[in-house]
Amino acid sequence: MEREPMRIREGYLVKKGSMFNTWKPMWVVLLEDGIEFYKRKADNSPKGMIPLKGSSIHSPCQDFGKRMFVFKLTVAKQQDHFFQAAYLEERDAWVRDIKKAIHHIDGGQKFARKSTRKSIRLPETINLSALYLSMKDPEKGIKELKLEKDKRVFNHCFTGTCVIDWLVSSGSVRNRREGLLLASSLLSEGYLQPAGDTSKAAAEGLSDSPFLDLSDAYYYFPDSGFFCEGYSSDDDVVLKEEFRGTIVKQGCLLKQGHRRKNWKVRKFVLRDDPAYLHYYDPAGGEEPLGAIHLRGCVVTAVEDMPDTKKHDDDNILFEIITANEIHYYLQAASSTERTEWIQAIQAVARTGK
Numbered sequence: 001m002e003r004e005p006m007r008i009r010e011g012y013l014v015k016k017g018s019m020f021n022t023w024k025p026m027w028v029v030l031l032e033d034g035i036e037f038y039k040r041k042a043d044n045s046p047k048g049m050i051p052l053k054g055s056s057i058h059s060p061c062q063d064f065g066k067r068m069f070v071f072k073l074t075v076a077k078q079q080d081h082f083f084q085a086a087y088l089e090e091r092d093a094w095v096r097d098i099k100k101a102i103h104h105i106d107g108g109q110k111f112a113r114k115s116t117r118k119s120i121r122l123p124e125t126i127n128l129s130a131l132y133l134s135m136k137d138p139e140k141g142i143k144e145l146k147l148e149k150d151k152r153v154f155n156h157c158f159t160g161t162c163v164i165d166w167l168v169s170s171g172s173v174r175n176r177r178e179g180l181l182l183a184s185s186l187l188s189e190g191y192l193q194p195a196g197d198t199s200k201a202a203a204e205g206l207s208d209s210p211f212l213d214l215s216d217a218y219y220y221f222p223d224s225g226f227f228c229e230g231y232s233s234d235d236d237v238v239l240k241e242e243f244r245g246t247i248v249k250q251g252c253l254l255k256q257g258h259r260r261k262n263w264k265v266r267k268f269v270l271r272d273d274p275a276y277l278h279y280y281d282p283a284g285g286e287e288p289l290g291a292i293h294l295r296g297c298v299v300t301a302v303e304d305m306p307d308t309k310k311h312d313d314d315n316i317l318f319e320i321i322t323a324n325e326i327h328y329y330l331q332a333a334s335s336t337e338r339t340e341w342i343q344a345i346q347a348v349a350r351t352g353k
Contacts, residue, residue: 006032007129009097011090012041012298012349014321016064016082023067023084025298025321030097033105035073035081040296040323050081052102059095068301071095086300086342126182131172132191135163136221142166147218149196152246156226157195160217176213184211192219195226222350227272248272249344252282254331263331270341275348277320294349296323299342318342 009030014023015037026047027038033053036046054076061072061082069091073081085091103109135141142163144156160183166172167179186192187203187210194200195218202212211219220226228246250269257264266279266289275294280287298321316338320328332338 008032008101009094012296013094014067014084014298014300016084018081023321024325025296025323028083030094030101032101035098050075052098053105055102057095057098057102059091066303068303073098084300086298086346087339126172128186128189128191131182132186132221134170134172135166135191140170144220144224149216149218152196152228154195154218154220154226154228156224157218157220159215160199160212160219161215163192163211163219164213180209180211180213183213184209187211187219190222193222193226194218195220195228246272248348249341251337252333253341255279256329268330270344270348272348277345292320292328293322294320294345297321297345297349299345299349301338301342302329320345 007029011028012025013028015026015028016023027041027043029036029038029046033051035050035052037048037050038046050073056074057071058074059071061070063072063082064070067084069085069088071083071085071091071094073083075081083094085094142158145158147154147157147159163183164176164179167182168174168176173179173182183192187194192211194203198214199212199217199219201207202217203210248270250267252265253268254263255266255268256262265282267282269278269280269288270276271278277292277294278288279290279292281289300319300321302317302319316332316335318330318332318338318341320330322328330341332341
């Protein structure tokens with residue numbers, strides 16, 4: 001049986017159309033021999049495929065002055081493809097992996113990640129993707145639970161101990177030490193996500209192991225229905241569905257109005273589940289003026305707005321393109337704040353409903 005190409009990197013990027021100067025969000029998958037792009041992450045068949053053999057990559061790309069963090073891929077037939085990342089580190093990570101893939105395919109070599117496999121000595125026979133599917137099996141996989149800790153309820157998650165128990169009982173590993181190494185690899189490759197302060201601290205390097213075999217360390221599958229909520233009293237008003245999530249970030253931003261040149265200060269509140277960015281009148285009021293649904297969105301920094309009157313000397317803008325291709329333009333107070341908003345929105349867009 002022919003081996004399926006390795007998925008080196010995947011995620012949402014903004015891609016320029018081939019015929020017109022339109023930029024649309026695409027789910028982009030970097031394989032060993034090419035780049036596939038999909039209209040949505042859940043789609044089974046790609047909208048197109050770019051072969052990497054004989055290609056070259058250019059970054060930074062200054063062809064589009066208004067758009068930041070763009071890189072250009074020129075294929076062997078001298079056709080250009082343009083992609084925009086959300087921030088500098090994300091662009092550089094894509095460019096680095098694409099360069100490595102091109103180098104290997106042009107040299108007739110097999111792509112090999114310096115990854116977790118070498119650092120934790122995983123056998124080459126272990127297929128993390130297949131193992132992940134087994135772990136998610138409704139009958140024989142890891143059971144998703146509702147767990148409580150520190151006055152918070154974690155829905156659709158499981159403990160580190162449950163993961164190690166499952167790996168041992170399923171015969172995937174011989175003992176708990178091997179299970180810890182394998183679970184650390186699953187975490188590092190994105191098949192598991194930390195939930196709660198204990199597991200997040202370990203994943204960030206504040207423990208001897210990135211994964212914890214503990215009953216109070218919580219984890220979840222990235223495409224599950226995970227969400228976290230705090231306790232509420234019996235007197236609390238039951239919140240609407242879109243307000244049940246934990247607040248990830250909040251603050252004031254300038255928002256472009258429907259008339260394009262009309263910019264107003266709004267208070268924004270970012271919640272993790274469901275994935276919504278609500279905006280309010282900063283002068284007060286409990287009811288939001290509107291909401292941006294973030295699931296499957298793409299968010300990128302932009303330099304300037306075409307066809308609009310410049311509204312401020314510090315033009316620190318970013319753009320949210322929703323899954324149904326509605327564009328929202330916002331301005332932060334500084335470049336650091338813009339990056340923080342972009343990264344927070346990206347995280348919520350990946351994990352929230």
